Amino acid sequence: MQFYLDSANPLEIKTACDWGVIDGVTTNLTLLAKAGPDMKAALDAVLDASPGPVFCQVVGWKEVDPLVAQARWLGAYSNRIIVKIPMGVAGITAVRILKSKNARIPLAVTAISTVAQAFLAAKAGADIAALFNGPLDLEQDDTVRIVPAVREIFDRSKLPTKILSAARFPRGFGEYAADGSDIITIRMEFMKMLFEHSFTDKRMQGFLSDWRQVHQDRTWPAGKPKAAKLK
Numbered sequence: 001m002q003f004y005l006d007s008a009n010p011l012e013i014k015t016a017c018d019w020g021v022i023d024g025v026t027t028n029l030t031l032l033a034k035a036g037p038d039m040k041a042a043l044d045a046v047l048d049a050s051p052g053p054v055f056c057q058v059v060g061w062k063e064v065d066p067l068v069a070q071a072r073w074l075g076a077y078s079n080r081i082i083v084k085i086p087m088g089v090a091g092i093t094a095v096r097i098l099k100s101k102n103a104r105i106p107l108a109v110t111a112i113s114t115v116a117q118a119f120l121a122a123k124a125g126a127d128i129a130a131l132f133n134g135p136l137d138l139e140q141d142d143t144v145r146i147v148p149a150v151r152e153i154f155d156r157s158k159l160p161t162k163i164l165s166a167a168r169f170p171r172g173f174g175e176y177a178a179d180g181s182d183i184i185t186i187r188m189e190f191m192k193m194l195f196e197h198s199f200t201d202k203r204m205q206g207f208l209s210d211w212r213q214v215h216q217d218r219t220w221p222a223g224k225p226k227a228a229k230l231k
């Protein structure tokens with residue numbers, strides 16, 4: 001499973017790269033707009049900072065031609081860009097046109113909220129179905145658990161489309177991963193939460209306090225150890 005950071009902030013991307021955990025970066029219109037008024041400079045900064053592919057969304061929703069034209073421009077701008085096309089009749093039509101005439105451009109259908117939408121994206125030939133399960137989880141009472149059904153349908157129908165889940169909290173992250181997501185993306189404030197748990201903190205405090213009672217602040221020596229004597 002691949003792991004992406006959802007960000008258009010080069011400092012956040014660098015931090016996640018330093019942690020050694022991300023394969024690439026997803027962006028959306030909100031994140032890129034936040035990065036400033038120079039849209040090309042904002043995209044270039046993400047491309048420079050990302051260790052791999054960068055998801056970039058076309059602007060618009062209801063008209064096919066602008067979606068197709070922008071996807072072609074983005075596909076020609078960098079071969080590391082995966083173009084995000086919005087879910088809807090125009091988006092699905094754009095995917096079909098692009099896949100028949102510009103098969104080389106990797107396409108993700110974004111803002112997918114149901115199993116049916118994921119199926120339509122795959123039927124049109126999208127490389128990736130971007131499920132908004134994490135954001136949806138914040139909107140409703142029930143847990144949004146659509147990955148198992150999408151996985152089952154894609155596998156049974158031999159649809160090669162990959163499943164991307166947009167995660168929020170650690171519980172959702174674990175579920176989406178175990179349910180068969182191929183990619184999970186997450187914003188930095190939620191990525192930080194994945195490293196933490198109150199029980200981990202409790203055990204570490206216990207270990208260190210037991211050690212200090214005997215050894216104070218001593219640690220194992222740094223540097224090359226002398227070979228142990230054979231007895």
Ligand code: E4P
Binds near residue numbers: 130
């Ligand atoms: C994923 O690819 C998206 O960029 C992101 O997760 C969307 O989430 P949002 O609802 O926070 O914009």
